[in-house]
Amino acid sequence: MVNIVPDPAGTVPDTDVRRRRWELLVVGAGTAGLLAAQTAASFGVRVLLVDRGTWGGECLWTGCVPSKALIAAGEAAAAARGAAEFGVHADGVRIDGAAVLDRVREAVRTIEPVDSPRAQRDAGIAVATGDLVFTGPDAAELDGHRLRFRQAVVATGSAPSVPPVPGLAEAGPLTTETLWDEPALPGRLVVLGGGTTGCELGQAMARLGVDVHLVETADRLLPAEDPAASGLVTAALERDGVTVHLGAEVRRVTGGPGSTRLALADGSELACDRVLVATGRRAARGRLGLAAAGVACDEAGWVTVDRHLRTSNPRIWAAGDVTGQPPYTHLAGLHGSTVAANAVLGLRRTVDLTALPRVTFTQPEVAAVGAPTGSAGEAGLRVVEQDHRHADRAITDRRTDGVTRLAVDSRHRVRGATVVGPRAGETLAELTLAVTQGLTTSDLTGATHPYPTYADPVWQAAIGDYRARLAAPVPRRALRALRRLRRLRLALPG
Numbered sequence: 001m002v003n004i005v006p007d008p009a010g011t012v013p014d015t016d017v018r019r020r021r022w023e024l025l026v027v028g029a030g031t032a033g034l035l036a037a038q039t040a041a042s043f044g045v046r047v048l049l050v051d052r053g054t055w056g057g058e059c060l061w062t063g064c065v066p067s068k069a070l071i072a073a074g075e076a077a078a079a080a081r082g083a084a085e086f087g088v089h090a091d092g093v094r095i096d097g098a099a100v101l102d103r104v105r106e107a108v109r110t111i112e113p114v115d116s117p118r119a120q121r122d123a124g125i126a127v128a129t130g131d132l133v134f135t136g137p138d139a140a141e142l143d144g145h146r147l148r149f150r151q152a153v154v155a156t157g158s159a160p161s162v163p164p165v166p167g168l169a170e171a172g173p174l175t176t177e178t179l180w181d182e183p184a185l186p187g188r189l190v191v192l193g194g195g196t197t198g199c200e201l202g203q204a205m206a207r208l209g210v211d212v213h214l215v216e217t218a219d220r221l222l223p224a225e226d227p228a229a230s231g232l233v234t235a236a237l238e239r240d241g242v243t244v245h246l247g248a249e250v251r252r253v254t255g256g257p258g259s260t261r262l263a264l265a266d267g268s269e270l271a272c273d274r275v276l277v278a279t280g281r282r283a284a285r286g287r288l289g290l291a292a293a294g295v296a297c298d299e300a301g302w303v304t305v306d307r308h309l310r311t312s313n314p315r316i317w318a319a320g321d322v323t324g325q326p327p328y329t330h331l332a333g334l335h336g337s338t339v340a341a342n343a344v345l346g347l348r349r350t351v352d353l354t355a356l357p358r359v360t361f362t363q364p365e366v367a368a369v370g371a372p373t374g375s376a377g378e379a380g381l382r383v384v385e386q387d388h389r390h391a392d393r394a395i396t397d398r399r400t401d402g403v404t405r406l407a408v409d410s411r412h413r414v415r416g417a418t419v420v421g422p423r424a425g426e427t428l429a430e431l432t433l434a435v436t437q438g439l440t441t442s443d444l445t446g447a448t449h450p451y452p453t454y455a456d457p458v459w460q461a462a463i464g465d466y467r468a469r470l471a472a473p474v475p476r477r478a479l480r481a482l483r484r485l486r487r488l489r490l491a492l493p494g
Ligand SMILES: Cc1cc2nc3c(=O)[nH]c(=O)nc-3n(C[C@H](O)[C@H](O)[C@H](O)COP(=O)(O)OP(=O)(O)OC[C@H]3O[C@@H](n4cnc5c(N)ncnc54)[C@H](O)[C@@H]3O)c2cc1C
Pocket: 027, 028, 029, 030, 031, 032, 033, 050, 051, 052, 053, 054, 055, 056, 057, 058, 059, 060, 062, 063, 064, 065, 067, 130, 131, 132, 133, 155, 156, 157, 158, 176, 197, 284, 285, 286, 287, 288, 319, 320, 321, 322, 326, 327, 328, 329, 330, 331, 332
């Protein structure tokens, strides 16, 4: 059923919505669509925002919010179990899985009103719930009703991709779209994929008492990150009870929920109650009619865009995960505001991915930005590093399993960074600014960092690089001359 809500001024009666030619039609009310619609509305344009019903999109309902709430529950369990290390005894830790999942859903419900149709309408946006299908270059259908538009934004997101392993689809695997509706936590879980999702959820589940096996085809977890991060996260997951299978491939799956068996390529077999698939994403275009609209997609199905996020139909823009660019909420939001500025004001804004920050919310967190720090040498960059075993805050917190690595160019500009440790995501903000603004390690040394914080290792790494600079021939000669001058002055009488 189409449920079109008029704008707050009431100038667009429900019955007229389908007859209007909308200045901007936005399809998908996830982060990208919401930001596109809100930014366009703030520029004074009449916008129609359409969603199937999950207002707030993946981040709110099945992504960031529930996963971070589950991670918080896992952290609470781990803190209670580990309290004895501090001389605090919290014996008899008991996990109520159903209550944990209820708390997760409560977090979603608490945030939901901000993204609701009512909130959008209050912001001056006309909203409609339904499945939108494009029928031509400037026309679409919403559950049987025709709409026309001057410009449109496709912001329909992405979906979990289930690999074509024989028997997997028939085994009823969980995905990040279905996990959150479960009434209880599984007893035994096999997680397929050791990327961001698999590591975050695998660790959280293990901390909540689930027997977790994590299967990754690559030879290390988080294969896109600095190998130092992979090593630290693997060790942390294993400490939490996750059995990690690297370089492993599932050949066949049999059974279903409650009793599933996975045959691995090395001849071994895993038995579990549920399988969670976390092996990457695919475009979530469904039956969107992009061909009828003249919007081209690449071979993998992602909507093709130019530097300004314009599709092959000059009236239509795309934003967020559907473009195939890195799937992060902060990028989806940036895409949304960028397309609004380009579509409504005719600007030619681009989105620079070179300083796109990312955080994996394992414990320790892995936060990275810019040039890789693992193979920085190959890219002509040097790596300066501070091991958190020497960071006082990490020692007081008994959280020394971390490292800060900066990739620095020949002019000592910070070109990339990886931070592994508690609150690494927060620490990354400073380094993202450094990479974005081309700041040098000497700029970082010039800003006093409070003691004792997890930002201190950044300062120490920068100071280390600055001191190494002083060892070069020219600064050494200058230092020698200054020392001599000082001695001469001190030798002078009076
Ligand atoms: C488990 C998990 C954890 C994550 N954690 C993080 C994190 O911590 N930080 C981070 O930055 N990112 C995280 N992400 C990624 C993040 O969720 C996505 O990058 C982001 O939500 C994408 O936003 P979007 O607007 O592009 O798409 P979506 O949020 O998917 O929105 C698309 C919307 O389009 C609607 N739609 C689709 N087709 C139609 C149609 N035909 N008609 C009408 N409406 C339609 C859908 O209903 C949906 O509401 C996580 C993802 C997962 C799976």
